[in-house]
Amino acid sequence: MEKRVINPWKWQDARNYAQAVEVTNVQGTLYVSGQTAIDDNGISSNADMRSQLLQTLENLEKVISDADYELKNIVRLNIYTTDSASLFENFDVFQNWIQKNEVKQSSTVLEVKSLFETLKVELEATVIK
Template sequence: MKRTILSVFIMTTLVMISCTSNADKKSKEVNDSNEQQSEIKRQAINPDNDWGAGFEMNQAEIISGFSEIIKFSGQTSLVPDTSAEMGLGVKYPGDQRKQMEFILNSIDNLLEQAGMERKNIIHVNFYTTEMEGFLENYDVYSNWIKMANIRPTQSAIGVNQLVSPEMKLEIEVTGAR
């Protein structure tokens, strides 16, 4: 298990280093390609009562007008920690609200590196070890996504444990442009 955590962290770090070191060079390429691409089109599909509106989500969406998809690995609150056994620690151990804020900030940073924005998100998966706490803190996500004026499809999945027992939340995102 510890080797798996370290392997995932090393791969993620290498990808982030690669993205960061090539950011300046690719920045112009991304900006040039963004100018040539049209906006994605979304058609919301919801039941008559549209209960998902209260959660900033559509039950389904027809997405068109895109040429690229970005798939995120599960984003967590793991951070380098030289004092930890595997060199990784959990930021805000046990605090689901702070972990969600931290993860959403990480998602913003990765979207920016990819030349995308929140409005490019088309699906979100939440994995939580504590569904009640997740729902109590859902306003953090709701306010965050509301700024993009979109309602991407989403799933909230309760799990027994994530990579670390102190971790309460993992978020996967899919985006398109």
């Protein structure tokens, strides 16, 4: 697998995403459903945004790991939230996770009217091998 990040500018580097990611010679592609702060028993979190974001990232890691893919090979990561202001107040959690796992992904952040039950954030990923 070969991955090439396309960034015509430098400003997105501080926001930890890429304008585009080209992938060639792929052995596999994993399309991950939206992951949220739902526990192992299927119970939705009613915690604050920071706690939900942490649990959502843990759940995303578990799915990717169980599929035998690597976090650093996430090429697209979309973020859905019911509260953009709260998400961006806690965005350091997301950015630290991106940096720690050496992810270089294209991303879109969308504020939505609602998510399932009490959920505040959902992450949808595409990972390559």
